[in-house]
Amino acid sequence: MPSILPASFPRTRMRRNRVDGWTRRLVAENTLTVDDLIWPVFVIEGENRREPVASMPGVERLTIDLLVEAVGQAGSLGIPCVALFPVVGADKKSDDAAEAYRADNLMNRAIRALKAAVPEVGVLCDVALDPYTSHGHDGILRDGYIQNDETVEVLVRQALAQAEAGADIVAPSDMMDGRIGVLRDRLESQGHQLVRICSYAAKYASAFYGPFRDAVNSGGFLKGDKTTYQMNPANSDEALREVALDLQEGADMVMVKPGLPYLDIIRRVKDEFAVPTFAYHVSGEYAMLRAAAGNGWLNYEKALLETLMGFKRAGSDAILTYGAVDAAKLLRAG
Numbered sequence: 530m531p532s533i534l535p536a537s538f539p540r541t542r543m544r545r546n547r548v549d550g551w552t553r554r555l556v557a558e559n560t561l562t563v564d565d566l567i568w569p570v571f572v573i574e575g576e577n578r579r580e581p582v583a584s585m586p587g588v589e590r591l592t593i594d595l596l597v598e599a600v601g602q603a604g605s606l607g608i609p610c611v612a613l614f615p616v617v618g619a620d621k622k623s624d625d626a627a628e629a630y631r632a633d634n635l636m637n638r639a640i641r642a643l644k645a646a647v648p649e650v651g652v653l654c655d656v657a658l659d660p661y662t663s664h665g666h667d668g669i670l671r672d673g674y675i676q677n678d679e680t681v682e683v684l685v686r687q688a689l690a691q692a693e694a695g696a697d698i699v700a701p702s703d704m705m706d707g708r709i710g711v712l713r714d715r716l717e718s719q720g721h722q723l724v725r726i727c728s729y730a731a732k733y734a735s736a737f738y739g740p741f742r743d744a745v746n747s748g749g750f751l752k753g754d755k756t757t758y759q760m761n762p763a764n765s766d767e768a769l770r771e772v773a774l775d776l777q778e779g780a781d782m783v784m785v786k787p788g789l790p791y792l793d794i795i796r797r798v799k800d801e802f803a804v805p806t807f808a809y810h811v812s813g814e815y816a817m818l819r820a821a822a823g824n825g826w827l828n829y830e831k832a833l834l835e836t837l838m839g840f841k842r843a844g845s846d847a848i849l850t851y852g853a854v855d856a857a858k859l860l861r862a863g
C-alpha cells in the first residue's frame with residue numbers, strides 16, 4: 530500500500546523523549562520522594578494491641594508502644610513526619626470536649642512517647658474537637674449551631690496542651706474562623722515560638738471522610754453534617770480567601786482537603802501564595818484504591834504512586850496519605 534503520509538511527516542516527534550528509560554528520567558518535570566510524605570496514624574489506649582480498620586485495609590489503630598515502633602520504622606524509611614489521631618472512648622466524650630486539653634490525655638501521652646523515642650520524626654497533631662464531643666462535631670454545639678468563638682477558646686487550649694507535650698506542628702482541622710491568629714499569639718506568649726501551625730485552610734464538607742470517622746469512632750456519634758463550617762465543594766475562590774486569612778493570621782503551612790477531587794484548589798493556592806502547601810489524600814480516597822485493588826481491578830502500588838505524583842504535579846509540597854509507608858518502600862526500591 531503506498532503511504533499517504535507527506536515526506537516530512539510528522540514535523541515533531543514527541544515520542545523521541547519517551548523512547549528509553551534514561552531519557553524519560555532526564556526530561557521528567559516532577560519528582561516524588563519519601564521527603565514528600567506525611568503518614569497519618571491512629572492511636573488507641575492500652576498496650577501491645579493493634580486493631581484493623583475495616584474500611585481501610587492495611588491501616589491499623591495502634592497502642593502507644595506499638596505506635597512508637599511503627600513510627601520508628603517509618604522514620605528509618607525516611608518519612609519526615611506523622612499525623613496523629615486519637616481514638617477516644619465514649620466515656621471520655623462530652624458536650625464541652627474537656628478531654629481535648631487534658632495534659633495527660635491519649636494524644637498528649639502519644640506525643641511525649643514519640644518525641645522521647647523517635648525525636649527525628651516530626652509530629653503533626655490534629656486540633657479539632659470531633660474525637661471528644663458527644664455529638665461528633667468539631668466544635669461546641671449550642672442551639673443547633675457550632676459556636677465559633679466558644680470553640681476557638683477550647684481549640685487553643687487543646688493546641689497549647691499538645692505544644693506543651695512536644696508537638697512540632699499543630700494542625701487545626703476544625704474550620705472555625707479566626708482560630709489561627711489567637712493560636713499564634715498564645716503560642717508566642719507561652720514560649721512555643723518554634724511550634725509550626727499547619728492550617729487545614731481549605732477543608733471541604735466531604736463524603737470522602739467516611740472511613741476516617743469509622744477509624745476514630747466518631748461517625749456513629751455524628752448528628753447531621755459539617756456543612757455550616759466546612760466548605761462547599763462548589764467553591765474555589767472562597768478557598769483562596771480562607772488561605773489568605775490563615776496566612777495573615779500566622780499559619781506556616783496550609784492544607785487542602787480532600788485531595789484528588791480538589792487538585793485544582795491545590796494548584797490555585799500554590800500559584801497564588803507560593804507557600805508550603807499540603808494535600809490530604811483522605812481516608813475515602815485510600816479506601817477506593819484498596820477496594821479496587823482488592824477486587825483485582827487495579828494495581829494498588831502503581832495507582833498509589835501515580836496518585837501521589839498527581840499531587841506533586843498539582844503543586845503540593847507534601848502529601849498526607851495512609852499509603853505513606855507503602856509508598857516509601859516502593860520509592861526506596863526504585
Ligand SMILES: NCc1[nH]cc(CCC(=O)O)c1CC(=O)O
Binds near residue numbers: 655657659703
Ligand atoms: N477534624 C476531623 C478530621 N480530621 C481529619 C479528618 C478526615 C481525614 C480522612 O478522611 O482521612 C477529619 C474528619 C472530619 O472532618 O469529619
Ligand SMILES: [Mg+2]
Binds near residue numbers: 705706707771775
Ligand atoms: Mg478559615
